[in-house]
Amino acid sequence: MARAATTTDAFNAVAEPRRREILDALAGGERSVTDLVEHLGVAQPVVSKHLRVLREVGLVGVRDEGRARIYRLEAGPLRAVYDWVKGYERLWSERFDLLDTVLEDLRAERGPGQQPESPESSQEDDHDQP
Amino acid sequence: MARAATTTDAFNAVAEPRRREILDALAGGERSVTDLVEHLGVAQPVVSKHLRVLREVGLVGVRDEGRARIYRLEAGPLRAVYDWVKGYERLWSERFDLLDTVLEDLRAERGPGQQPESPESSQEDDHDQP
DNA sequence: TTGACGTATGCCGATATAGGCATACGATGG
DNA sequence: CCATCGTATGCCTATATCGGCATACGTCAA
Numbered sequence: 001m002a003r004a005a006t007t008t009d010a011f012n013a014v015a016e017p018r019r020r021e022i023l024d025a026l027a028g029g030e031r032s033v034t035d036l037v038e039h040l041g042v043a044q045p046v047v048s049k050h051l052r053v054l055r056e057v058g059l060v061g062v063r064d065e066g067r068a069r070i071y072r073l074e075a076g077p078l079r080a081v082y083d084w085v086k087g088y089e090r091l092w093s094e095r096f097d098l099l100d101t102v103l104e105d106l107r108a109e110r111g112p113g114q115q116p117e118s119p120e121s122s123q124e125d126d127h128d129q130p
Numbered sequence: 131m132a133r134a135a136t137t138t139d140a141f142n143a144v145a146e147p148r149r150r151e152i153l154d155a156l157a158g159g160e161r162s163v164t165d166l167v168e169h170l171g172v173a174q175p176v177v178s179k180h181l182r183v184l185r186e187v188g189l190v191g192v193r194d195e196g197r198a199r200i201y202r203l204e205a206g207p208l209r210a211v212y213d214w215v216k217g218y219e220r221l222w223s224e225r226f227d228l229l230d231t232v233l234e235d236l237r238a239e240r241g242p243g244q245q246p247e248s249p250e251s252s253q254e255d256d257h258d259q260p
Numbered sequence: 261t262t263g264a265c266g267t268a269t270g271c272c273g274a275t276a277t278a279g280g281c282a283t284a285c286g287a288t289g290g
Numbered sequence: 291c292c293a294t295c296g297t298a299t300g301c302c303t304a305t306a307t308c309g310g311c312a313t314a315c316g317t318c319a320a
Binding site (some may be wrong): 132133134173176196197198 | 306310
Binding site for chain 2 (some may be wrong): 003004006011012014015016017020023027073075076078079081082084085086087088089091092
């Protein structure tokens with residue numbers, strides 16, 4: 001067996017940095033291939049090939065305008081990536097690990113039978129690294 | 131040039147579904163290799179190899195316990211993925227907002243007891259598979 | 261020690277990739 | 291019709307991959 005095709009899903013398509021750059025560029029608005037070629041500073045066939053991959057996973061859409069092809073971002077498939085990685089958000093902050101420990105300690109101190117006050121509601125703190 | 135190594139970064143490491151499964155499993159707590167083998171239902175060498183990749187990008191850590199090796203999640207590197215994809219979140223939300231607007235308009239147009247005018251909404255969708 | 265256990269590694273084969281280069285192709289303007 | 295522009299595609303090479311299988315390695319129990 002070989003590695004999964006880049007066109008398998010957004011995860012694989014987006015693993016390539018150049019393709020991320022393309023998406024980043026398109027996030028600023030529609031662009032023609034030539035536009036992207038200039039923006040990325042790589043050969044045109046390279047860009048066209050990456051665009052093909054992105055199109056196949058539904059991350060970009062195309063529109064014909066005269067002899068040019070205008071590409072646009074279609075972020076939908078990224079949602080799978082987002083949804084997956086989002087679940088790990090709370091895990092990468094050491095500070096948060098510390099907080100976890102503290103909370104656990106508190107819970108323990110309070111003793112069994114006591115409920116911690118609705119910890120479910122405080123979900124959206126932004127845990128940044130110092 | 132070939133495709134970037136899976137050990138290049140979290141993006142590449144995580145493109146493999148099996149490795150995501152491993153991380154998901156480890157999110158529930160430390161696990162030995164045998165544990166993971168059972169959990170995933172694949173051959174042991176396969177698991178060991180995936181774990182190697184994950185270790186090389188810093189997504190897991192190991193600890194020796196007797197003859198077993200206990201792996202733990204180390205989510206840090208996922209932050210790069212999260213930070214990148216997070217920027218796109220609002221784009222599919224916007225889409226929904228748009229949809230909401232359209233639906234609202236339709237509802238308003240229809241009014242109490244009115245029919246919606248045949249919506250010619252469907253835009254592009256050029257999902258092609260050559 | 262011997263042997264069983266838990267893991268890691270080596271080798272193989274089939275498959276794809278990314279980019280370089282040349283070229284094919286459709287649209288447009290003389 | 292012909293030349294040119296804007297893009298896509300084909301061919302090529304070097305390189306990795308993932309999984310299967312066998313096996314090496316370290317640890318623990320008799």
